[in-house]
Amino acid sequence: MKFIKNLKKLSGCSAGILTNQSAFGWNKNYHFISFGEDIKIDTLFLPEHGLFAELQDQVSGSELGYMFGDCNIVNLYGDNEESLVPPRDVLQRLDIIVIDIRDVGSRYYTFLTTAYYILEGVSKLKKETGKAPLFIVVDSPNPIGDKVEGSPLAAEFESFVGVRSVPHRHGLSPAGLLNYYNETFDLKVEIAGIPIGVYHPKSYQTLLWVPPSPNIPTQNTCYVYPGQCLLEGTNLSEGRGTTKPFETFGAPYLKGKAKDELDKRLKAHQTTTVILRPLRFLPTFHKFKDQICEGYQLLIENPKKFHSLYFTLFFLKNLKELFPDEFQYLKGVYEFRSDKPAIELLAGDTKLLQYLDGGIPDSELVSYLENEEKNWFLATKRFRY
Template structure:
C-alpha cells in the first residue's frame, strides 16, 4: 500500500468521487486533493457530487464551482454517457478513484469506475499516454460477508458486471483490482489509504440519497430487488430499503408475517407498520408493510430474504403484485427483476420452479467459489 505522496505528487490527476469521500484533512477529499496536488478533472457518478440527485436522474454540474477543475458527468441522459471517451483522459497521467461502495453489485459507483478504467486502457492502447490507477481503499460498509451468484452474461448492465456476486465482500480497491485482472486491463494499479482502520457508523456520510445509514448496507442486497416490482422499497421514507411495502399489503396479517420470518429465525424480525411515501412509488398513498430489524446482522442473508419476500408476496397477493417492465438503467429489453437477480436458477425460484432449500444450497456453493476466486484481493 503506497502513501499518497508516492503516487500523487507531481501528477496530472483526474478523480472519480463524491461526498462519501470525506474526512481526510478534515474536508471532502476532492478539495484536499485539489489543494495538495492539483486536480485537473473531476468525474461525477450517479447521484451527483453531493448525493443530491435521486436514482435514474441525470445530473448537471452547473451548480458546482470548482475553479479551473473540469467536470465530467458519468451519468447523463443516455447509455453512452456512462462510458467516458478516450478524450476524457487527455492531459492526465493519473486516475484517482475515491468513492464509497455499499458492497452490492447493483450499486453503480464501481461499475462507473470499471468503465473509466476500460476507457483509460483504450487511451493507452491508442498510444496517447499512460494512465496509472490509484484507488483509495475504503472499507466495505457491509462487511466481508458474501452473498449471491455470478451475474450471467445476458443480464449484464450498469447494475451488474458479468461474473460478480450480488454481495461481493471486497473493499473498493479489492473489487477494482479484481476487475483489472479479469478484464485484462494493462494499467498500473496502486492502493492508498486515507481512511482509519476502523470507521465508526457515527461518521457515516451517505454515498447516495437512499443509503442514509450504514445499516442500510446490510439489507440492500436483498431489498434492492424490490426495485423490479410494484412494491415500494421505501424511497420517500426516512429508512429506504429498511422500510418497504405496498397499499395492498395487510401488515396485520400474522400468517403472512410468520411466513416471511420463518426462514432465518432469530436473525431478524419484521415490525409491521403503515407508511406514506413522500415521492417515488405509491407517492402519497398509505402503504402496509414492514421495517426489518436485524438481531444478528453478521448472520443475516439479505439476498435469501429478498427472494423469499418477493415469492411470498407474489403468492399471497397474485392479483396485485407485479414485476415491472420498461426501461431500467438504460436497458429496456429485459425486465428490471431479471437484470437485478441476474441468474436463471434464482429467477426459477421466483417463478415457483425451485424450492427454497435448492437455492440455499446453490448459493452456498457459488459463494464458496467466489471466496476462493477472490482470496488474493481481500
C-alpha cells in the same frame, strides 16, 4: 498491487478524480479539496446522485452546473447510456486517475461500476496508444465486511447495475473489486492503492458515516441492500420517501387473509437473525407517493448470519403466490435498459429467476447459493486487502 502513501510524490501530475461527499474525513474536509494541496486536479468525474448525493436514483446530473475552480466537470450519469463512459480525450490528457468514493458492498451500487467503466477506458487507451494514466484507488473498508451473498451475474444480464461474474454481495473493498476486474478481464492497467487509514480512519464507517447516496442513510442500510434492492424491479415500495429506505418496505395492497398468511410465513423465516416490525408508512415521493402502505421494517438482530438476498427472494416468491393479481414486476426503462425487465438485471441469474417463479424449492436455492458464495470467496482471496 503497489501502494502509495503520499500523493505529494505525484505533485505536478494532471489528475482526474471520481468522488463524492462520501470521501470525507482527511483534514476534516472533502478529499477532493484536500487532494488539491498535493496534485493538480484537472477533472472531477461525477457519479450517479451528484457530488453531494443530492439527486435521487436514475436522475440525470446534467443540469447540476457545478463550478470548482478551473477544474473540468465530467458528469458520468447523464441523459443517455453513452454518458456513463468517460470521454477518450479526457482520459488522454490525464497523468493519474484517482478513485476515492465509498462503496456499500453490493454489485447493484453503481459507483464502482462507474470506476470500472473508467478502468476499461484507460485499458483501451493503453492498448491503442501505449500510454495511459496511472489508476489510483483510495481504499476504504467494506461497510458490511467480507461476507458473500448471491451468485455470479451472468453475462446476458450485465448492465450498469451489475458487472458480469460478480455476486450480489461481493465482500471486497473498492481496491479489491477493481483489481479483480483488472485481472479477470485482462485489462492490463497499472493500479496503485492508497491503503486504508492514510486518507481516512479505518473506523470511518461508524464514526464518520457520510451517506454516499440519498437512500443509504446509515451503515445498517448496507446490510439489507443486497437483497432489498430487488424491490426496485417490483411494484412494492422499497421505502424511498421514508427515513429508512430499504429497511422499510411494502405496498397499499398488502391486506386481508393473504397478508395474514404472508406474515405467518415470514415470521418463520431466518428467525434467529431478523425481526419484522409490521407498520404503515406514507412515502413522500417515489412509488405510492402520499398513499398509505402496509408493510414492514426489517430489523437485523444478527448481521453476521442474516442473508439479505435469501430473505428478499423468499419474500417475493411468497408475495407472488399470495397476491397474484396485485403483485407485478415492473416493465419499461431501468438504468437505460429496456430490453430486459429490471428484476432480471438485478437478479442476474436464471436460477434465481426460476426460484421466484416457483420452479425450484427453498432447499435447492439455499444449497445453490452456499456453493456459489463459497466459490467466489475462495476465488477472490488474493483481492482482500
